[in-house]
Structure formats: structure tokens, C-alpha cells
Amino acid sequence: MELVIAPADLIGTWKLASIEMRYSDGDVRYPWGTHASGHLVYSPDGYMSMALATGERQLFATEDILAGSLEEQAQAARSYVSYGGPYELHGNEVTHHVKASLFPNWVGQAQLRYIEMVDDQQLILRSAPILANGKQGTGYMIWHKYAPGIDS
Structure with a gap:
């Protein structure tokens, strides 16, 4: 049975618990x-x-955000990813329409995520197959609902 998620189920801030690629x-x-x-x-x-x-x-x-060495900048990019934009929710699928991203290839693309579970404490998202480290894999991301006063 397909999950039907209400927009209110997603609203808020989620803190990463784990992320893995499964091949x-x-x-x-x-x-x-x-x-x-x-x-x-x-x-x-x-x-x-x-x-x-x-x-x-x-x-x-250095503390100068624009003055790091090429090696420092490359390492910073390899150890971080971010993106954002509008999203649409349909059943158990959420589509992120990327407007800004550290990985420029995603800008203008839609990133589909399958919601495997959501409640007031946990959200599990699964990616469509994605190329990562030279082979196709599926990302699994487990998020916990941010709790003000508890999470830092």
C-alpha cells in the first residue's frame, strides 16, 4: 500500500541521523x-x-571565506553538499526542484525522493538511482525531527 503523506507531515526542520548509498x-x-x-x-x-x-x-x-587555498576549497567541496528550491508532494514522492546547489549539475533539475516513512519523530527518504563513485546507487537518508531546546 502506498503511503499518502500530507504536506503538514513534512513541514519543519529535520536533523540528519544517517545517510548511506546502497548498490x-x-x-x-x-x-x-x-x-x-x-x-x-x-x-x-x-x-x-x-x-x-x-x-x-x-x-x-585563514578566516577569509574567499581566500582558502585550492586544496582547502576542494576538500571543503568534497566534504559538503547542499541544495534548495521549491518542492512538490505527490503521494509518497517529494520532488525537489533545485534552484541552487553546491553541485552545479543539479541546478534546474528535479530531485525525486521516495518517502518510506514519516511520523512526528522520523523521516526516511530514498533517492532514485544516482551515479556516485562511478556506479549507480540508491541513497537512504534518515532524518529526526528537530527538537528545540534538545538539539543543538
């Missing part, structure tokens, strides 16, 4: 590590934003 050969990888952090926000006006990062990011040698 058809049984391989499971953690592209941002097992201690990744991130947030996913769905607003009532139909916009969303997602950001996630590896658990241990290297600091730049």
Missing part, C-alpha cells in the same frame, strides 16, 4: 562518513533546503 551488488557506503551531520527544512510556503557535511571537516588556514 545493487550489496555494497553499502557512507559517502559523508558515519558521523555526517545535516539539516533538511521544509517550509509551509513550498520551499525546501538541505545541507549535509562530513563529521570532521578541515578548517581553512
